[in-house]
Amino acid sequence: MHNRLNHFFYSFILLVISPLFLYANGNPDALFAKGNNQYAKAQYKEAAQFYQEVLNEGYKSAEVYFNLGNTYYKMGEMAPAILYYEKAYKITPGDQEISLNLQLANLKIADKIEVVPEFFLTKWWKSFFLFFSAQALSVSVVVFLLLGFALLIVYLFAISISIKKPAFYVGITLLVLGLLSIFIVSTQSRYLNSSSQAIVFNGTVNVKSGPDDKSKTLFVIHEGTKVTIKQNDDNWIKVELPNGNIGWIEVIAVKEI
Incomplete structure (x- = not known):
């Protein structure tokens, strides 16, 4: 026991x-x-x-x-x-x-690829909406909308004109800022998820004109280079480099971001 x-x-x-x-x-x-x-x-x-x-x-x-x-x-x-x-x-x-x-x-990788120049307005807009972190924008959305609605409630129930008028204008301004923050968050998300990108992990990769080994080698890229995946074809992917060059490489040569 x-x-x-x-x-x-x-x-x-x-x-x-x-x-x-x-x-x-x-x-x-x-x-x-x-x-x-x-x-x-x-x-x-x-x-x-x-x-x-x-x-x-x-x-x-x-x-x-x-x-x-x-x-x-x-x-x-x-x-x-x-x-x-x-x-x-x-x-x-x-x-x-x-x-x-x-x-x-x-700076430490082999390929130094020049990026295709962007139209200055496109570049400015991209820099603007990527400047803010998603976390900061999410907090801003909540704060702006809550304060905006709170001030509009004050506007509806306040008796004094000296309180109603600023409450209305500040409340509307905060709501607009909240909606702008939502727009920036959605723009960020669409931009970052609009294309699939990957990093080359093989030391040297021959970029082909078609999705097979027998196709002509167009150019060579090296480990660490970022590519945009444009198309999938079994074990091959069609990729685009930052300079606009396009070709096919084996999918095992990269890891997706």
């Missing part, structure tokens, strides 16, 4: 504390902190493993992608560094630090 009670007691304790150990090991925040700790010690390979575990847990954020990009940059692996910087920038397109690190990583 005594042995049974002991067995039950230890089984109960194990049942209670096991989830705690699992949580401690699998908690994204704990894994992220471990990754940061390893990064601070210059243990970049171990740091990358912890950050990757965070992603494997289903937790994706600009911070994790950015730190993972920094880790690969420190290890001199520019293709994964650029991939994760691009993933981070896709979440927070207005982040200047991510943009700077991405530029630095691109």
Whole structure:
């Protein structure tokens, strides 16, 4: 009887504390902190493993992608560094630090491709709506709309003209700003998701005129180069470079952003 009670007691304790150990090991925040700790010690390979575990847990954020990009940059692996910087920038397109690190990583790859010049108004508009982070815009939408509606309620129920008039105009202004923020968020989202982009991971890739090995090689691109995927054909993808050059490469040569 005594042995049974002991067995039950230890089984109960194990049942209670096991989830705690699992949580401690699998908690994204704990894994992220471990990754940061390893990064601070210059243990970049171990740091990358912890950050990757965070992603494997289903937790994706600009911070994790950015730190993972920094880790690969420190290890001199520019293709994964650029991939994760691009993933981070896709979440927070207005982040200047991510943009700077991405530029630095691109300086270290073989291909220096000139981007096709954009019409100045298009370039200005793109710079404008990408300047703001999605998080800041989301907060702005909530704040502007709530305050705007609150002031319109004040306008409806206030008796004094000195209160009604400013409440109306400020309320309308805030609602317009809220709607403008919604428009910018949707524009950002459409732009970032309008085309599928990828980073070349193979050292050297022959870009073909058609989706097969027998097609003519048009030009060569190298690891770390970003391409836009225009078409899929089984194991091949049609890609466009920033300079407008187009051709076919094998899908295994790239990883999508």
